[in-house]
Amino acid sequence: MQAPKSPTEETPVDARRPRVDSVERALAQVGDAWTFLILREAFFGERRFDAFQKNLGAAPTIITDRLKKLVAYGILERRAYSERPPRFEYRLTDKGMDLYPAIVMMMQWGNRWLAGGAGPPLELVHRTCGSRSEPKVVCDACGGEVAARDMDWRPGPGA
Amino acid sequence: MQAPKSPTEETPVDARRPRVDSVERALAQVGDAWTFLILREAFFGERRFDAFQKNLGAAPTIITDRLKKLVAYGILERRAYSERPPRFEYRLTDKGMDLYPAIVMMMQWGNRWLAGGAGPPLELVHRTCGSRSEPKVVCDACGGEVAARDMDWRPGPGA
Numbered sequence: 001m002q003a004p005k006s007p008t009e010e011t012p013v014d015a016r017r018p019r020v021d022s023v024e025r026a027l028a029q030v031g032d033a034w035t036f037l038i039l040r041e042a043f044f045g046e047r048r049f050d051a052f053q054k055n056l057g058a059a060p061t062i063i064t065d066r067l068k069k070l071v072a073y074g075i076l077e078r079r080a081y082s083e084r085p086p087r088f089e090y091r092l093t094d095k096g097m098d099l100y101p102a103i104v105m106m107m108q109w110g111n112r113w114l115a116g117g118a119g120p121p122l123e124l125v126h127r128t129c130g131s132r133s134e135p136k137v138v139c140d141a142c143g144g145e146v147a148a149r150d151m152d153w154r155p156g157p158g159a
Numbered sequence: 160m161q162a163p164k165s166p167t168e169e170t171p172v173d174a175r176r177p178r179v180d181s182v183e184r185a186l187a188q189v190g191d192a193w194t195f196l197i198l199r200e201a202f203f204g205e206r207r208f209d210a211f212q213k214n215l216g217a218a219p220t221i222i223t224d225r226l227k228k229l230v231a232y233g234i235l236e237r238r239a240y241s242e243r244p245p246r247f248e249y250r251l252t253d254k255g256m257d258l259y260p261a262i263v264m265m266m267q268w269g270n271r272w273l274a275g276g277a278g279p280p281l282e283l284v285h286r287t288c289g290s291r292s293e294p295k296v297v298c299d300a301c302g303g304e305v306a307a308r309d310m311d312w313r314p315g316p317g318a
Contacts, residue, residue: 022265022266022267022268022269022270022273022274022279022280022281023195023196023199023262023265023266023269024196024199024269025269025273025274026265026266026268026269026273027192027195027196027265028192029273030265031191031192031195032190032191032192033186033187033190033191036182036186036190037182037183037186040182040183043307092307095272097306097307097308098268098271098272099268100305100306100307100310101264101267101268101295101296101305102261102264102265102267102268103182104296104305104310105260105261105264105296106181106182106185106186106189106261107181107182107185108181108260108261109181109185109257109258109260109261110181110182110183110184110185111181111315112257113254113257114181114184114185114188115181115184115317116317118316118317119315119316119317120181120315120316120317121181121314121315121317121318122181122312122313122314122315122318123312123313123314123315124310124311124312125310125311125312125313126298126300126301126303126305126309126310127309127310127311128298128301128303128309129298129300129301129303131298131300131301132300133298133299133300133305133310134299135296135297135298135299135305136260136296136297136299137260137263137264137294137295137296137297138294138295138296138297139285139287139288139290139292139294140292140293140294140295141285141288141290141291141292142285142287142288142290143302144285144287144288146259146260146263146285146292146294147256147259148202148251148256148259149256150285150286150287151259151263151283151284151285151286151292152283152284152286153281153282153283153284154281154282154284155280155281155282156270156278156279156280156281156282157277157278157279158274158275158277158278158279158280159280159281
């Protein structure tokens with residue numbers, strides 16, 4: 001174990017750290033449980049207000065508010081599917097589809113730590129290879145699995 | 160494009176879907192922006208209340224509340240590092256460390272979609288191989304990169 005710092009010692013912010021990082025920016029757009037659950041519904045193929053509302057059991061005002069934000073952020077696209085009466089559906093944009101890796105890793109974590117003895121509520125199948133899949137995060141350079149302890153960081157161009 | 164459903168058509172929940180999935184369970188524990196940001200601080204090596212508070216600029220009551228929950232969920236461990244005066248620090252447990260893949264994929268998404276022209280605020284280095292790393296999610300069976308469109312699901316044992 002590392003020697004504890006003295007209690008009076010300052011705990012300064014690492015000066016190399018950027019003031020705002022991408023995690024913080026991401027959370028400003030999707031760091032809300034209802035938002036995340038609407039996205040989960042969208043990844044399950046849901047597109048309609050009433051489906052979001054029914055599946056999540058949330059108040060309509062909550063769904064309306066989150067959908068409006070997701071459209072404003074360009075994560076969902078609002079598209080008319082009927083003119084009379086006017087009806088809209090919400091579809092994931094490319095930016096929205098690209099949230100899948102983060103959501104699927106959250107699901108994997110839930111499977112490992114929160115599923116209890118019963119096992120995971122759902123299993124994933126990778127269509128490309130046909131196997132049951134447990135997605136994992138790897139380094140794009142070496143292909144090795146990535147864990148917190150293996151990673152270091154440095155300021156990027158946008159720091 | 161798929162033919163749109165008629166506006167009067169019911170949008171039933173897919174009957175195969177489990178009532179509660181791991182994403183929902185995960186969000187019940189970490190689906191809050193402050194919680195997520197405290198975890199980000201912990202992955203940056205911060206352990207002290209005052210560091211969380213200062214780095215996030217949050218009200219102390221917010222930090223106290225989120226730390227208490229994270230300890231109750233077994234994601235952080237509260238540990239005395241001084242007896243007189245009594246002082247505590249907060250360290251990631253194994254369950255907490257295992258959130259890294261989800262958080263790093265959120266960061267990657269932020270890098271791709273929210274960094275603007277300036278580029279990512281920080282870059283990751285994979286210590287194991289020494290390269291700059293852009294972690295990605297792959298199928299553990301075939302090693303192929305996983306995108307939303309390639310994945311199907313079926314009820315698991317805990318459905």
